[in-house]
Amino acid sequence: MTKDRYRRQALVRELGQNGQDMLATKHVVVIGGGGLGSNSANLMVRMGIGSIDIIDYDSVELSNLHRTSVFSEEDLGKSKALVLQEKLQKVNMNVRAKAINQRVTSENIRAFVSDADVIIDGTDSVPLRLLINEESIRHNIPWVYAGVYETVGMVMGILPKNTPCFQCITQNIPKSTMKEIPVLGSLPATIASIQCNEAIKILLGRHPKGLIIYDVWNQCFDSMNIQRNPSCITCGRK
Numbered sequence: 001m002t003k004d005r006y007r008r009q010a011l012v013r014e015l016g017q018n019g020q021d022m023l024a025t026k027h028v029v030v031i032g033g034g035g036l037g038s039n040s041a042n043l044m045v046r047m048g049i050g051s052i053d054i055i056d057y058d059s060v061e062l063s064n065l066h067r068t069s070v071f072s073e074e075d076l077g078k079s080k081a082l083v084l085q086e087k088l089q090k091v092n093m094n095v096r097a098k099a100i101n102q103r104v105t106s107e108n109i110r111a112f113v114s115d116a117d118v119i120i121d122g123t124d125s126v127p128l129r130l131l132i133n134e135e136s137i138r139h140n141i142p143w144v145y146a147g148v149y150e151t152v153g154m155v156m157g158i159l160p161k162n163t164p165c166f167q168c169i170t171q172n173i174p175k176s177t178m179k180e181i182p183v184l185g186s187l188p189a190t191i192a193s194i195q196c197n198e199a200i201k202i203l204l205g206r207h208p209k210g211l212i213i214y215d216v217w218n219q220c221f222d223s224m225n226i227q228r229n230p231s232c233i234t235c236g237r238k
């Protein structure tokens with residue numbers, strides 16, 4: 001039954017049955033269950049990851065529904081992490097989905113990510129991304145950054161001490177002073193798909209693409225091969 005579920009995916013040359021079997025042994029931690037995190041978690045569960053933790057402290061709000069594909073009106077006011085666990089577990093009983101209804105801090109992040117094969121960024125917060133980045137470099141855990149703004153999304157897979165880290169590229173990340181980030185509803189699902197693909201590649205031992213930038217409104221797609229910053233305060237060669 002499991003083989004039948006992934007039959008079409010295992011036919012993809014880049015994956016094959018070996019790659020599919022490998023995915024079933026991997027553990028993914030999604031930090032943030034909003035527009036990006038919920039869509040990425042949904043894809044990861046459907047594609048056959050072994051286990052997934054979804055960490056989010058917030059509740060589902062009406063203003064979330066335009067850019068998420070898992071939540072519905074009946075979920076308003078409920079914990080995002082718990083709703084995702086419940087719904088995604090029903091999608092695929094072969095995957096172990098676990099909700100963690102907590103806020104991630106510098107004190108507790110280690111406990112949440114220590115067993116992760118890859119961390120998925122669904123945070124929408126630069127300070128939290130810098131925290132994930134430091135933990136990633138310190139303990140050699142890959143992660144995949146993603147961000148969205150209006151009609152443009154960015155993704156970058158980060159392999160500690162191999163690719164540039166988030167700190168290396170912070171000057172390339174647009175800064176917003178707006179209280180609420182404007183987001184076209186279709187954007188997070190698109191960017192989460194790219195983020196998920198980069199995570200799957202990392203899990204299969206492939207190299208991520210670099211900094212990917214996609215403007216869904218103008219259909220401009222670009223990827224930049226940014227170099228590591230030798231004097232980066234987080235990953236620099238001291």
Ligand SMILES: [Zn+2]
Nearest residue numbers: 165168232235
């Ligand atoms: Zn760096």
